[in-house]
Amino acid sequence: MKIYRAHSYQEMSRKAANIISAQIIMNPKCVLGLATGSSPIGIYEQLVDWYNKDDLDFARVKTVNLDEYRGLDKDNPQSYNYFMHHHLFSKVNIKEKNIHIPDGMNEDAEDECKKYEELIDSLGGIDLQLLGLGPNGHIGFNEPSNCFTRKTHVVDLAEATIEANKRFFEDASMVPRQAYTMGIGTIMRAKKILMVVEGEKKAEILKRALTEEVTPEVPASILQLHPDFTLVADDAALSKLDW
Template sequence: MRILVCKNYEEMSKKAAQMILSQVTLKPNSVLGLATGSTPMGMYKELVSMYKNKVIDFSEVTTFNLDEYYQLPITNDQSYHYFMHENLFNHINVKKENIHVPNGMVKDIEAECSRYDNFIKESGGIDIQVLGIGHNAHIGFNEPTINFERGTHLVDLKESTIEANARFFDKIEDVPRKAITMGTGSIFKARKIMLLACGEGKAEAIYNTVYGKVIPEVPASILQFHNDIVLILDEEAASKLNPEDYKIV
């Protein structure tokens, strides 16, 4: 596990975008696993700027998103489908047919989850998976539980996650209680994983991810076993780590 610590959120976002740039430059038809939420927004802004400056080309790239709310229409401005288009896809030259987000509106959720996992496999697997991390160390919407989920599945969101996401909705009652998410097993299959975290509120989750026991009650702890993972943090998120364990960039 490599840990890179940047001075602030802006520098963290730039570093993350540079890693995506390197991946796509080396392999133009890369398969990118993407995340939503406030943490990767700065990275997406940097990638859009790179595209506008003709530094990066997404024309051969395929994307798979980690998750989507259950029973929230894609036209809703809080759906992750909407988020990704507003913050990235509408501003770059990725092909519409190469964009994949779980469908939270289907009746047969099990079939959708199976379809999604099979589609990732048929696409050759994810080259680099971008992750954020929740205050309770969830990755994707894999909440603390009694076991690690292998594949994409429907999950009940914890109250802490609902409360954290309530800031994006008019009122907490509007926040969906369920979501479709790639499982920790699906995430673990990515050839490279890049986890982003910023702010003092994520410091405990990062500490437990790096030093804690590998247990499903701390979903991100499973990443200790991945053979190619980098954590890109700002100083606040790294504040509980031992300085000898990370590199300042």
């Protein structure tokens, strides 16, 4: 486990973007697992800036996203497909055929989950997976549970997750109650994992995830067992760790 401390959101974003850019430069055909939410926005802004300066080339990069709301069309402004195109894909030279996000409109959950797992396998797996940390310790949309889910699946979103995400909607009643998400097993098969965490509100759950027992009740705790896991976090998020 590698931990990098940042003194601001901007510094955290730049340090994380450095790790992703190094992956692209070392392997221009790499498969990136990408995340959404407020934490990665600064990372994507930095990557776009470097692309505009001709420091990065996305022409052969392939991407797979962690998750997507179930029931939202890809053109819905609150969908993760829309989010990724708005913050990254439309601003770099990535090929549309190389962008992969679960289809939130596929009503056949078993079919969609099976296809997404087969897709990831067909790409040779994920070279680097970017993660955020949910307020209850979830990664992707893998909520606290009594077991670790191995593969891509449909999940009922916890109230804490709905509450955290309602800021992106007009009100909480509009937040979808289900999502497609990579399973814990899918995430853990990534060759490298990079997690970014910011803010004092995440300090306690981050401490539990990194220093207490590995348990599906804190899904992110499984990352203690990954052979190449890197955390980039700000001072506030690290405030309860003696590291």
